[in-house]
Amino acid sequence: xxxxxxxxxxxxxxxxxxxxxxxxxxxxxxxxxxxxxxxxxxxxxxxxxxxxxxxxxxxxxxxxxxxxxxxxxxxxxxxxxxxxxxxxxxxxxxxxxxxxxxxxxxxxxxxxxxxxxxxxxxxxxxxxxxxxxxxxxxxxxxxxxxxxxxxxxxxxxxxxxxxxxxxxxxxxxxxxxxxxxxxxxxxxxxxxxxxxxxxxxxxxxxxxxxxxxxxxxxxxxxxxxxxxxxxxxxxxxxxxxxxxxxxxxxxxxxxxxxxxxxxxxxxxxxxxxxxxxxxxxxxxxxxxxxxxxxxxxxxxxxxxxxxxxxxxxxxxxxxxxxxxxxxxxxxxxxxxxxxxxxxxxxxxxxxxxxxxxxxxxxxxxxxxxxxxxxxxxxxxxxxxxxxxxxxxxxxxxxxxxxxxxxxxxxxxxxxxxxxxxxxxxxxxxxxxxxxxxxxxxxxxxxxxxxxxxxxxxxxxxxxxxxxxxxxxxxxxxxxxxxxxxxxxxxxxxxxxxxxxxxxxxxxxxxxxxxxxxxxxxxxxxxxxxxxxxxxxxxxxxxxxxxxxxxxxxxxxxxxxxxxxxxxxxxxxxxxxxxxxxxxxxxxxxxxxxxxxxxxxxxxxxxxxxxxxxxxxxxxxxxxxxxxxxxxxxxxxxxxxxxxxxxxxxxxxxxxxxxxxxxxxxxxxxxxxxx
Amino acid sequence: xxxxxxxxxxxxxxxxxxxxxxxxxxxxxxxxxxxxxxxxxxxxxxxxxxxxxxxxxxxxxxxxxxxxxxxxxxxxxxxxxxxxxxxxxxxxxxxxxxxxxxxxxxxxxxxxxxxxxxxxxxxxxxxxxxxxxxxxxxxxxxxxxxxxxxxxxxxxxxxxxxxxxxxxxxxxxxxxxxxxxxxxxxxxxxxxxxxxxxxxxxxxxxxxxxxxxxxxxxxxxxxxxxxxxxxxxxxxxxxxxxxxxxxxxxxxxxxxxxxxxx
Numbered sequence: 001x002x003x004x005x006x007x008x009x010x011x012x013x014x015x016x017x018x019x020x021x022x023x024x025x026x027x028x029x030x031x032x033x034x035x036x037x038x039x040x041x042x043x044x045x046x047x048x049x050x051x052x053x054x055x056x057x058x059x060x061x062x063x064x065x066x067x068x069x070x071x072x073x074x075x076x077x078x079x080x081x082x083x084x085x086x087x088x089x090x091x092x093x094x095x096x097x098x099x100x101x102x103x104x105x106x107x108x109x110x111x112x113x114x115x116x117x118x119x120x121x122x123x124x125x126x127x128x129x130x131x132x133x134x135x136x137x138x139x140x141x142x143x144x145x146x147x148x149x150x151x152x153x154x155x156x157x158x159x160x161x162x163x164x165x166x167x168x169x170x171x172x173x174x175x176x177x178x179x180x181x182x183x184x185x186x187x188x189x190x191x192x193x194x195x196x197x198x199x200x201x202x203x204x205x206x207x208x209x210x211x212x213x214x215x216x217x218x219x220x221x222x223x224x225x226x227x228x229x230x231x232x233x234x235x236x237x238x239x240x241x242x243x244x245x246x247x248x249x250x251x252x253x254x255x256x257x258x259x260x261x262x263x264x265x266x267x268x269x270x271x272x273x274x275x276x277x278x279x280x281x282x283x284x285x286x287x288x289x290x291x292x293x294x295x296x297x298x299x300x301x302x303x304x305x306x307x308x309x310x311x312x313x314x315x316x317x318x319x320x321x322x323x324x325x326x327x328x329x330x331x332x333x334x335x336x337x338x339x340x341x342x343x344x345x346x347x348x349x350x351x352x353x354x355x356x357x358x359x360x361x362x363x364x365x366x367x368x369x370x371x372x373x374x375x376x377x378x379x380x381x382x383x384x385x386x387x388x389x390x391x392x393x394x395x396x397x398x399x400x401x402x403x404x405x406x407x408x409x410x411x412x413x414x415x416x417x418x419x420x421x422x423x424x425x426x427x428x429x430x431x432x433x434x435x436x437x438x439x440x441x442x443x444x445x446x447x448x449x450x451x452x453x454x455x456x457x458x459x460x461x462x463x464x465x466x467x468x469x470x471x472x473x474x475x476x477x478x479x480x481x482x483x484x485x486x487x488x489x490x491x492x493x494x495x496x497x498x499x500x501x502x503x504x505x506x507x508x509x510x511x512x513x514x515x516x517x518x519x520x521x522x523x524x525x526x527x528x529x530x531x532x533x534x535x536x537x538x539x540x541x542x543x544x545x546x547x548x549x550x551x552x553x554x555x556x557x558x559x560x561x562x563x564x565x566x567x568x569x570x571x572x573x574x575x576x577x578x579x580x581x582x583x584x585x586x587x588x589x590x591x592x593x594x595x596x597x598x599x600x601x602x603x604x605x606x607x608x609x610x611x612x613x614x615x616x617x618x619x620x621x622x623x624x625x626x627x628x629x630x631x632x633x634x635x636x637x638x639x640x641x642x643x644x645x646x647x648x649x650x651x652x653x654x655x656x657x658x659x660x661x662x663x664x665x666x667x668x669x670x671x672x673x674x
Numbered sequence: 675x676x677x678x679x680x681x682x683x684x685x686x687x688x689x690x691x692x693x694x695x696x697x698x699x700x701x702x703x704x705x706x707x708x709x710x711x712x713x714x715x716x717x718x719x720x721x722x723x724x725x726x727x728x729x730x731x732x733x734x735x736x737x738x739x740x741x742x743x744x745x746x747x748x749x750x751x752x753x754x755x756x757x758x759x760x761x762x763x764x765x766x767x768x769x770x771x772x773x774x775x776x777x778x779x780x781x782x783x784x785x786x787x788x789x790x791x792x793x794x795x796x797x798x799x800x801x802x803x804x805x806x807x808x809x810x811x812x813x814x815x816x817x818x819x820x821x822x823x824x825x826x827x828x829x830x831x832x833x834x835x836x837x838x839x840x841x842x843x844x845x846x847x848x849x850x851x852x853x854x855x856x857x858x859x860x861x862x863x864x865x866x867x868x869x870x871x872x873x874x875x876x877x878x879x880x881x882x883x884x885x886x887x888x889x890x891x892x893x894x895x896x897x898x899x900x901x902x903x904x905x906x907x908x909x910x911x912x913x914x915x916x917x918x919x920x921x922x923x924x925x926x927x928x929x930x931x932x933x934x935x936x
Contacts, residue, residue: 241893
């Protein structure tokens with residue numbers, strides 16, 4: 001190819017194809033006659049010294065870069081003459097490879113040729129005038145072009161004024177090499193690169209996309225400069241993530257094969273994923289496998305009895321992957337202690353308040369603002385670990401590979417509040433939940449509350465799979481269930497037809513926020529010291545009704561729908577192959593909750609944003625009414641202000657009374673005086 | 675491309691996917707190009723699978739088809755303004771039956787729109803919802819499409835994907851619909867724009883702020899945008915490649931509680 005890089009010799013200009021006549025930049029001073037390209041000049045003529053230098057440039061309105069944007073042949077001629085005076089014969093390097101400028105207008109060339117009555121004929125090429133008896137001058141496009149000049153043979157490329165030409169070339173090149181103030185590029189290099197790229201890639205319709213190519217080259221130019229920086233930047237985020245992921249796959253060399261008592265705690269996530277995939281739900285296989293591995297890590301680290309992949313909750317910045325586990329009893333005791341501690345703290349708080357009131361009575365002389373008589377409603381204690389809403393312990397992580405975080409147990413207050421608000425999860429467990437009513441906790445608590453609600457609402461199993469542990473026990477105590485060894489899985493068709501084939505196996509959460517109702521007054525009796533309040537509270541205690549809900553293992557056919565929508569939608573995984581299809585349940589109350597059943601295998605999972613479906617728009621709770629300022633009773637009552645007439649009448653009556661008194665006094669005085 | 679999308683989202687079940695790949699190419703006579711999956715709207719009793727056919731001029735109206743079983747497709751006529759207005763008033767889930775008729779008596783009583791018919795078919799609601807979703811949350815990365823001086827919009831063959839840094843910014847994504855905010859930009863902002871590429875509204879100024887969630891998944895190789903206004907609209911893009919697209923898997927209901935949830 002022989003195309004040099006951004007070379008600095010005029011020879012590199014040969015890279016410009018001879019075909020491009022237009023668009024060639026150049027400050028070719030018209031006074032310089034450029035030798036046409038030796039290689040295939042399109043006009044078909046071999047090199048000739050164009051008798052008229054300036055013409056082709058004039059016609060193309062070439063800027064000289066600094067001065068004289070437009071050339072007249074006259075001016076050109078003058079310059080040419082002046083330049084011609086300084087011309088020196090001789091060889092100039094590389095002049096023979098100058099690009100063809102002779103592709104200008106032949107007519108102009110001829111005109112210039114006519115005008116060019118150069119005095120220094122010995123220096124400038126001899127120009128034949130028309131009609132001199134020879135068969136010239138030939139136009140540049142004619143084959144005999146140049147042949148009529150005796151001093152020049154067709155094979156000679158020398159230009160008689162090399163120095164001027166060189167000067168012109170250098171001027172032109174200097175102009176091209178001028179660096180742009182904005183971008184630091186120069187046209188020379190840019191053009192060379194563009195042409196290189198074009199010749200390398202040889203795209204089609206080059207002329208149409210030349211601007212785009214130029215743009216791309218410029219873009220690539222900058223990109224290259226920042227190469228090292230950008231490489232480092234790119235490595236970081238994906239690299240770290242990949243590292244974490246890789247860590248999952250490494251097996252600890254120190255792992256011992258412990259004897260596992262009972263069924264293995266690690267669930268077969270891939271099997272479950274396979275079944276759900278039949279339903280069209282789930283994550284892709286890679287992610288499922290990574291979750292599988294991270295669950296294995298969890299099981300190894302924490303003392304876990306059973307473990308299950310609960311689901312994935314989407315968040316704004318990050319998502320949550322949730323595992324439902326039952327931990328060994330060591331953890332339970334700790335949890336129990338904290339629960340008791342909390343109750344003690346509450347009682348102490350009440351005692352402090354009572355003491356404060358006593359102090360207030362002592363300091364009656366001082367005018368202090370009235371103490372608040374507000375007593376917050378008694379806090380409902382949360383359920384013990386291992387029972388009710390806290391039956392399972394949940395671990396979350398943002399991505400497989402990240403460490404698992406244990407979620408705190410849920411309190412009834414949190415559940416009650418979570419029912420009233422609807423917030424997106426951000427993905428950070430310590431993010432505050434800004435809402436009204438104010439949520440007692442941060443995002444970890446909110447997440448735990450939603451998980452509890454979703455579990456209670458949507459965890460189902462085929463009817464008969466679980467049975468009560470003790471059939472003699474009352475329904476209230478029916479928290480314990482066990483697998484039914486005599487369970488005969490009904491055919492899939494039956495599972496789909498009627499929802500009575502499915503049953504909840506998680507206790508429903510009452511309005512109070514617990515699964516088992518508790519009378520909140522009982523816990524306060526110890527703290528009461530004033531009798532009046534006790535009496536009042538006893539009355540209220542009678543008023544509160546015990547809350548009940550559907551017992552465990554209720555059939556889901558009894559789930560209330562939302563307006564006209566049933567609570568559950570049942571579908572088969574495929575209609576085409578009934579032998580192998582599985583039954584799939586989709587919850588309409590909690591969109592994103594799915595359950596499948598196939599023979600003895602079943603599972604529940606959740607993929608969604610973590611919110612309940614409500615057909616009406618969510619309207620936040622209104623603030624409570626303003627607190628009463630004082631108790632309305634006999635001592636303080638509120639009456640309407642007296643009107644003006646009443647006031648006047650009252651005033652008049654008072655004055656009469658006074659006048660009457662004065663008269664009496666006056667009489668008495670008179671009496672005394674006498 | 676599509677495979678990546680399916681991986682990042684909830685997938686149609688295996689049977690459906692196979693059926694889709696079998697039946698979509700058959701749509702060519704209708705749509706002048708092989709159909710591509712738009713998404714799935716889940717009704718109570720069944721789901722609608724939506725496909726669309728893309729012509730060379732992306733700014734032209736797209737042809738949309740729906741199917742209940744991924745095999746038999748029916749063409750949807752473009753929605754009229756009335757249909758759009760009425761569909762916005764309807765609330766609640768789709769039923770899953772295209773001939774189901776919604777009773778508009780209640781709707782008309784509340785709103786002041788007088789509709790000529792007393793009922794609206796679910797099919798009409800379907801097409802109105804699809805168009806609404808596309809108009810409000812259908813997005814493309816910046817530079818993926820160019821506008822020719824004649825006004826038609828074409829794929830940009832020079833689009834090589836957003837860089838990783840650009841992919842995390844909301845301003846690199848545009849709504850693929852008639853721009854609304856462009857005219858309101860100051861001259862200073864307009865000076866930086868390239869009219870052939872920046873002819874659409876970007877996501878930066880969407881109201882309410884924060885109605886898009888951007889996440890990097892699969893170790894940072896795929897950027898996923900999820901719309902919070904239409905829960906279920908998921909957009910994916912693999913940075914530094916030409917792959918991008920969006921699908922909708924949801925119930926077809928707008929999330930009007932969004933301001934409370936942020």
